[in-house]
Amino acid sequence: MAQCDIIIGIDAGTSVIKAVALDLSGRQIATSAALNTYRTGADGSAVQSLPQTWVDCVKAIRGLFDRVDNLAARTAAIAVTGQGDGTWLVGAQNAPVTDAWLWLDARAAPTARALSQGAGERARFEATGTGLNTSQQSTQMAHMDRHMPELLDRAEVALHCKDWLFANLTGVRATDPSEASFTFGNFRTRDYDDTVLNALGLSHRKSLLPPIVDGSQTVFALTPDAAQATGLLAGTPVSLGYVDMVMTALGAGVHTGHAGSACSTIGSTGVHMRSVLSSNVHLNGEGTGYVICLPVANYVTQVQTNMAATLNIDWALRMAADMMTDLGYEHSYSDLVPRIDDWLARSDPGTLLYHPYISEAGERGPFVNANARASFVGLNANHRFADLLRGVVEGLALAARDCYGAMGDMPSEVRLTGGAARSDGLRAILSGCLNTPVRVSARDEAGAAGCAMMAAVAIGAYESMDECIATWVTPLLAQAERPDPTLVATYDGLYAAYAKTRSALTPIWDDLAAHHAAMTVPPENDHTEMTTDARPASRGA
Numbered sequence: 001m002a003q004c005d006i007i008i009g010i011d012a013g014t015s016v017i018k019a020v021a022l023d024l025s026g027r028q029i030a031t032s033a034a035l036n037t038y039r040t041g042a043d044g045s046a047v048q049s050l051p052q053t054w055v056d057c058v059k060a061i062r063g064l065f066d067r068v069d070n071l072a073a074r075t076a077a078i079a080v081t082g083q084g085d086g087t088w089l090v091g092a093q094n095a096p097v098t099d100a101w102l103w104l105d106a107r108a109a110p111t112a113r114a115l116s117q118g119a120g121e122r123a124r125f126e127a128t129g130t131g132l133n134t135s136q137q138s139t140q141m142a143h144m145d146r147h148m149p150e151l152l153d154r155a156e157v158a159l160h161c162k163d164w165l166f167a168n169l170t171g172v173r174a175t176d177p178s179e180a181s182f183t184f185g186n187f188r189t190r191d192y193d194d195t196v197l198n199a200l201g202l203s204h205r206k207s208l209l210p211p212i213v214d215g216s217q218t219v220f221a222l223t224p225d226a227a228q229a230t231g232l233l234a235g236t237p238v239s240l241g242y243v244d245m246v247m248t249a250l251g252a253g254v255h256t257g258h259a260g261s262a263c264s265t266i267g268s269t270g271v272h273m274r275s276v277l278s279s280n281v282h283l284n285g286e287g288t289g290y291v292i293c294l295p296v297a298n299y300v301t302q303v304q305t306n307m308a309a310t311l312n313i314d315w316a317l318r319m320a321a322d323m324m325t326d327l328g329y330e331h332s333y334s335d336l337v338p339r340i341d342d343w344l345a346r347s348d349p350g351t352l353l354y355h356p357y358i359s360e361a362g363e364r365g366p367f368v369n370a371n372a373r374a375s376f377v378g379l380n381a382n383h384r385f386a387d388l389l390r391g392v393v394e395g396l397a398l399a400a401r402d403c404y405g406a407m408g409d410m411p412s413e414v415r416l417t418g419g420a421a422r423s424d425g426l427r428a429i430l431s432g433c434l435n436t437p438v439r440v441s442a443r444d445e446a447g448a449a450g451c452a453m454m455a456a457v458a459i460g461a462y463e464s465m466d467e468c469i470a471t472w473v474t475p476l477l478a479q480a481e482r483p484d485p486t487l488v489a490t491y492d493g494l495y496a497a498y499a500k501t502r503s504a505l506t507p508i509w510d511d512l513a514a515h516h517a518a519m520t521v522p523p524e525n526d527h528t529e530m531t532t533d534a535r536p537a538s539r540g541a
Contacts, residue, residue: 004076007455008064008232009448011244012057012082012161014038014102019060020448021068024076024461026472028444032063039099044106047099050088053161054168061230072232077219078169079455081241081447082162084179085135087144089155094167097155103135106361108143109370115142120199122287127193129281129291129302130182133364138183141208142200158208166240169230170220174213178242178293184209187291187300188278215239216295216454216465239458241451246292246301249273250453251446253415253439253473254301255294257466260412264400264430266420270309272365272403273301274411282408288366289406295454296465304365304403310420312356312374312392313340320385340389344425347390349432350490353377353497354395355505362509366406369506371513377501393426397433397491398498404434413480414438417446432487433495437480443473 006029009020015036021029034056038048065071085103090096101107112134115121125131132139141158144151152158159167163175177190184200186193191212197203219237227234241247248271249255254263255275262274273292276282278300281291290303317333317340324331355375357363362370376391404410414436420426421440431438443449453468462468 004074006068006071006074007076007452008061008078009445009450009452009455010057010060010078010080010082010165011247011445011447011451012036012053012080012165013244013447014083014104017053017056017060018445018448019057019064020445020452021064021071022449022452024456026449026453026468028449030064030067031445032060032067034059034063038102038104040104044109046102046104046106048102049099050090050096050164053100054165057165057168058229061232065231075232075236076461077237077239077455077459078222078232079215079239079241079448079451080162080165080169081244081247081451082160082165084160084243084245085137085183086160087137087140088159088161088164089151090157090159090164090167090173091154092156097151100161100164101140105140106134108139109134111143111146112139115139115200116287118199120195124196124199125287126283127186127196128182128184129187129283129289129300131286131288131290131368133368135364136183137179138196138200138202141205142202145202145205152205152208155208157210159210160243162241162243163210166238169222169226169238171223172213172220173210174240175210176240176242177212177214178246180209180212182290182292187281187293190293213240214295215241215451216457219455219458237455237459239451239455241454242295243292244447245271245273245290245303245305246294247450248417248447249301249450250294250469251443251449251473252417252441253443253477255296255299256469256474256477258413261415262404262411262413263415263417265418266309266396266416266426266430267418268309268311270306270396270400270403271303272305272400272407273303274404274407275299275301284366284406286367286406288364288368289403295457302407304406306356306365306396306399306403307361307363308356308359309396309399310418312354312358312396313389313420315358316389316392340393340423341425343386343389344393344423344429347386349390349429349487350394350494351387352379352383352391352394353494353501354391355498355502356392356395356399366403369509371509373509373512375505377497393429394433394491394494395498396426397430398495400430401433401491401495402499402502410434410436412436415477416440417443427481428484428487429491431481431483433491435483435488435492437482439480440478441473442476442478
């Protein structure tokens with residue numbers, strides 16, 4: 001018999017589902033991917049087919065067989081993580097009740113606003129550590145209960161994306177401590193909390209909440225049906241990972257036993273996380289952010305997320321590419337990415353102020369405002385494109401500082417992941433703005449690696465998560481890059497102006513939103529199928 005020396009990590013993001021084969025030392029061997037498809041509507045809906053998601057997951061797994069010899073016999077375990085939030089309702093015989101409501105779905109916005117004004121809101125926040133927003137299963141289910149109760153009446157269980165795939169792999173309906181506690185529970189107990197359910201008005205729906213399983217301690221067997229579908233062996237251990245954000249951070253180095261370390265993912269969205277003891281969590285007065293459990297005893301991650309990070313850079317580069325194309329020089333914005341560091345080097349620090357709220361959904365961290373919009377402040381006739389691009393990148397760093405400030409003191413070191421972390425200029429700007437050393441993780445597919453680490457511990461390949469981290473994560477961290485004192489001084493002053501103007505612009509954003517609403521006529525055809533090029537990436541990638 002072949003040696004069982006491979007763990008398959010599955011990361012079901014918003015854009016793609018990836019299956020990654022890693023050996024027991026954490027070395028990435030092969031990757032396979034399948035595209036996701038979801039539909040959006042003028043009513044704010046964003047939905048995804050449950051059966052198609054399972055088909056796409058199977059496709060991603062089967063793609064590994066072309067890249068790894070004797071894969072089935074060599075697979076020691078399977079682990080699965082996926083996009084967080086959203087609502088995946090399942091009824092009798094595991095039949096979907098309706099298409100999944102994704103984290104992008106905005107239909108629950110009125111209910112989220114109403115709940116945020118409720119008498120029990122602060123108690124709910126103190127338990128979950130998580131601010132209410134339209135992305136979450138809690139607000140979506142509360143909205144369904146108020147306006148579409150028949151959906152919940154037909155459901156037997158409310159799952160998340162990874163939970164749905166886990167149910168197809170094992171036949172077990174369950175969720176993990178991370179999503180359970182920040183949605184309906186308490187991060188200190190890692191269990192459901194009646195105070196939270198009462199505040200949401202969902203106590204009578206408690207039966208829809210699945211059992212909580214920690215995939216670093218417990219595994220379940222791959223069913224014969226799932227084995228036939230995937231080509232893997234029935235009985236192979238399957239681990240239910242935590243939510244994708246914390247799995248990505250774990251794989252990239254958010255928790256390596258160094259006090260004060262943090263992790264920022266600079267992707268389409270910006271995710272800023274720090275590992276702290278659950279007893280040391282700083283809950284901000286605004287009631288924003290997330291607290292997400294780590295698969296390490298007594299540790300959680302505090303999280304603040306910018307709705308848009310590199311989407312701002314994409315916008316600037318697309319503007320430049322469109323202008324050149326209009327003049328007859330055909331360009332794609334991706335052609336300009338290698339020039340970013342050159343433009344940054346040709347511009348002076350701190351001459352412009354940019355608020356990176358480019359997403360049409362506004363901002364969610366460290367404040368929640370669906371009307372927030374991007375803006376430049378301080379333009380003059382001498383500014384050129386390089387200055388604008390630098391302003392955009394500095395805006396991302398200022399937003400990161402805003403997020404870390406909402407979680408307490410600045411971290412002592414930030415581990416970076418995401419495509420933008422490859423930019424020397426961006427790393428220097430971020431380090432200077434935070435006055436914190438930064439360190440890049442060389443880990444590819446950190447989300448899949450994070451859940452694979454949980455499986456490695458669960459099957460006994462490592463005695464503890466800390467032991468696994470020492471082998472899988474720490475050796476892949478590059479040397480720390482220390483902040484430039486000149487940039488630190490520049491950005492200290494710039495941040496003060498950033499925070500003041502952000503507050504001053506709030507009523508203007510609201511006025512603009514009201515104006516646009518009065519001018520907008522909903523289209524007759526209100527549903528759009530999103531393709532990979534058009535859709536936003538998942539929050540952690």
